[in-house]
Amino acid sequence: MLPSFQTERLFLRPRTLDDFNECLAMDKDSEVTKYIPGPWSDPVQHERFLSERIQKSFGPGLGYWSIFPKEQSSQFVGWILLIPYDGIGPEIEIGWRLNRFAWGKGYATEAARRVLEHAFKTVGVGRVVADIHPENQPSIRVAEKIGLTFVGDSMHDGFPCKSYVMTRNDYSDHYGV
Template identity: 60%
Template sequence: MLPTFETDRLILRPRAMKDIEDCLAMDRDPEVTKFIPGPWNDPEAHRLFLTGRITADFGAGLGYWSIFAKKNRQQFLGWVLLIPADAVGPEIEIGWRLNRTAWGKGFATEAARSVLTHAFATLRLEYVIADIAPGNVASIRVAQKLGLSARHETRYLDQPFASYQIDRAAFETNASAY
């Protein structure tokens, strides 16, 4: 079972099937999925993909967390993940997706910071990656705020992505600045 996290403004709880409609609605916004290839325009494939991701066992301490505002605990803001890269590994990746109404408020950084703390302090991972499409300036900025830096180019579903990385020592050094 994944832990639940609380930050100053957010509650992150393990994503569950009760979140599927909120996730489907978020992914139907073309601005939200603009930089992420996926089955977003095929309702059946999209639901099947999400069901698989929600019910998968990614390993101890790994998975997805749904993000909610503390001020409105019913308001689904998005999710953050810590799973094997592209769900197969071997590297462990962090990622985030938020509803457009939650953009520009620092929620992605705040949520991802909690999950990175879990990755390094609890799971004792050596490093974590984030693969981000080159044009996704907002996600690149979140990665930079978290202390991740670009390492190399990679591909996801035959599209170019930049692979960002942070190791435990760098995170622990940066953690004192939070």
């Protein structure tokens, strides 16, 4: 079982099937999934994909966390992940998806900082990666704010992306630990 976390403004808990409808609704917002390939337009495949991702075990300390603001603890704002890259590995990826109403509030950055701490201090991963669509400037800003380093342009699922990396040493240098 994944641990739950608190930050200054957020509560993060392991994502469960109780979050299914909120996740599904978030994915159906074409602005939210604009830069993310997935089965968003096929309801059957979308529901199957989401159900599998929620129920899958990604390994000790890895998975998805649902994000809730402390001031409205029942309001699902999105999720953050720390899983094997593409669900397979061996690289470990970090990613986030938030409802549009939660954009621009710093929630993704705040949640990602806490999950990075978990990745490096608790799980003991050697490095974390993130591939971000080159036009997804808000996610690029989050990656840079949390200390990930741009390492080059590449392709992910047939789409162009900007690749970011953080090693354990980078984490220590960036966060002074």
